[in-house]
Amino acid sequence: MYEQNFTAPGRRVLISGASIAGPSLALWLSRYGYEVTVVEKAPALRGGGFAVDFRGHVHRTVLERMGIWDEVNRCQTHMGEQTFVDETGAEQMRLDPSFMSGDVEIFRGDLSRILYERTRDRVEYVFGDSITSLTETADEVHVTFERSAPRTFDLVVGADGLHSNVRRLAFGDESQFVHHLGYYVAGFDVPNHLGLDRTARWFNAPGRGVCLNNYGRDPRTAGVLMVFEADQPLDHDRHDLAAQKRLLAERYAGLGWEVPQILRALEQTDALYLDAIAQVRMDRFAKGRVVLLGDAGYGATMGGMGTGLAVVCAYVLAGELATHPDHKAAFAAYEARIRRFAEGCQRTAGGAGPMLAPSTAARIRRRNRTYKLLNAPLLAGYLDRLTVKSATAIELKAYPLPTPLAAAHTH
Known part of the structure; x- marks a missing residue:
C-alpha cells in the first residue's frame, strides 16, 4: 500500500447488509473519506452463525491491510479433525483440520463484531430497516426504506447475501440469478x-x-x-x-x-x-449506480470460501473507487479484476454437496477411499492445495492509502 491523495467518485454510499461483505467495504470506504451508511434488516448485529475460514496468502494479506488479522487469530475456533463414521459409529475416514477449517477459522458472528467495532465510529449503521425502492437519476439514487425517511445517495451497494434485496430491486427477481x-x-x-x-x-x-x-x-x-x-x-x-x-x-x-x-x-x-x-450467476455485477458485492453478486451457499471472497472483493471495490474518476470506470475495473477469481471459487463450491452427501452407497464408499488416500503421508497437503489454489487466484493491487487516514490502517 502507498499513500496518495485522490478524488472519490460519489462520496455518499449506502450499503445494504451488515454481515461481513458490507462492513468490510465500509471499513475501506470510510478510510478513503466516503460518507457511508449501512442498512441492515435485522434489529441488531447478528451473532452466532456457522464458522467461516480464510486460506492462503491473499486472504491473509487483505486481513492484515484491514488491520484485523491478529484479532481474527485470537478468536479462531481451533477446530480439530472431522471423522466420518458408519451407522454403528465406527470410523470410516478422517479429514485433517486444515481441509475444513483453512489457515484460520472464526465464527461469522465474531468476525461481524470485529468489523462493526472497527467501523461504527466512522460509519452510520441503521438496524431494523431495509430498502423498498431505488430510483436512479443522472447524478444520484433516491432510496426509500421500510421505516426510515427517504434519502439520497451517490452509490448503492448490495452486500445483502444470496437472497439479496438490492439485487432484486436493481436487476430483477432472484429466479434469474440463483441456481439450485x-x-x-x-x-x-x-x-x-x-x-x-x-x-x-x-x-x-x-x-x-x-x-x-x-x-x-x-x-x-x-x-x-x-x-x-x-x-x-x-x-x-x-x-x-x-x-x-x-x-x-x-x-x-x-x-x-x-x-x-x-x-x-x-x-x-x-x-x-x-x-x-445454490450459486448466484450474473452477467454483470453493476447497473448504473448500483453494484453487488459478495454473495449477492457471486455467492455460493457453502464450499466456495465465500467469506474470504467477500473480504478480498470489498478491498478491490473500494480500491477501484478510490483510483478512478467516476463510478462507471471503477465498477468496470472491479468486475474485470474479480470475475475470474469469483468464478474459480464457485467451481470449488460445486463439489460441496456431492462430497458431504454422496447420492449412493457406492459413492459414499468411493468418497471414503479417495479421501483416505489423499490424507496419506505421501499426499499430505494435496487437499489443502486444491482449495488454496482457488483462494489465491488473484493478484492483489496495492491501492493508495489516503494520507489523512494513513494512521487508521495501523490501528
Whole structure:
C-alpha cells in the first residue's frame, strides 16, 4: 500500500447488509473519506452463525491491510479433525483440520463484531430497516426504506447475501440469478450428548449427510449440520419453522447412528437454518449506480470460501473507487479484476454437496477411499492445495492509502 491523495467518485454510499461483505467495504470506504451508511434488516448485529475460514496468502494479506488479522487469530475456533463414521459409529475416514477449517477459522458472528467495532465510529449503521425502492437519476439514487425517511445517495451497494434485496430491486427477481445445485443444507443446535470437544462426526446414508460438531465455545451444546440431495428446489416457506422441521424429519426418518436423537432435539429447537445449496450467476455485477458485492453478486451457499471472497472483493471495490474518476470506470475495473477469481471459487463450491452427501452407497464408499488416500503421508497437503489454489487466484493491487487516514490502517 502507498499513500496518495485522490478524488472519490460519489462520496455518499449506502450499503445494504451488515454481515461481513458490507462492513468490510465500509471499513475501506470510510478510510478513503466516503460518507457511508449501512442498512441492515435485522434489529441488531447478528451473532452466532456457522464458522467461516480464510486460506492462503491473499486472504491473509487483505486481513492484515484491514488491520484485523491478529484479532481474527485470537478468536479462531481451533477446530480439530472431522471423522466420518458408519451407522454403528465406527470410523470410516478422517479429514485433517486444515481441509475444513483453512489457515484460520472464526465464527461469522465474531468476525461481524470485529468489523462493526472497527467501523461504527466512522460509519452510520441503521438496524431494523431495509430498502423498498431505488430510483436512479443522472447524478444520484433516491432510496426509500421500510421505516426510515427517504434519502439520497451517490452509490448503492448490495452486500445483502444470496437472497439479496438490492439485487432484486436493481436487476430483477432472484429466479434469474440463483441456481439450485441439487442439495439443501440445514443447521441447528442440540445437546452435546457425545461429549465432543472441537471435533466433528459425520454420518452418511445415500443422498444424506448429518454432522454433530462442537467448536469448544460451549461444552454442553453441539451443532447439527444436515446436507441432503434434492433434484428440484423444494416448495417450502423459508419462514415457516414447523414446516421446515417436518421436511427434515421426513428426509432423515429411519436412519441410524445418532439421527433419531437428533430428530427428537429438532422438535424442540426454535432456531433453524434451512436453505438450498445454490450459486448466484450474473452477467454483470453493476447497473448504473448500483453494484453487488459478495454473495449477492457471486455467492455460493457453502464450499466456495465465500467469506474470504467477500473480504478480498470489498478491498478491490473500494480500491477501484478510490483510483478512478467516476463510478462507471471503477465498477468496470472491479468486475474485470474479480470475475475470474469469483468464478474459480464457485467451481470449488460445486463439489460441496456431492462430497458431504454422496447420492449412493457406492459413492459414499468411493468418497471414503479417495479421501483416505489423499490424507496419506505421501499426499499430505494435496487437499489443502486444491482449495488454496482457488483462494489465491488473484493478484492483489496495492491501492493508495489516503494520507489523512494513513494512521487508521495501523490501528
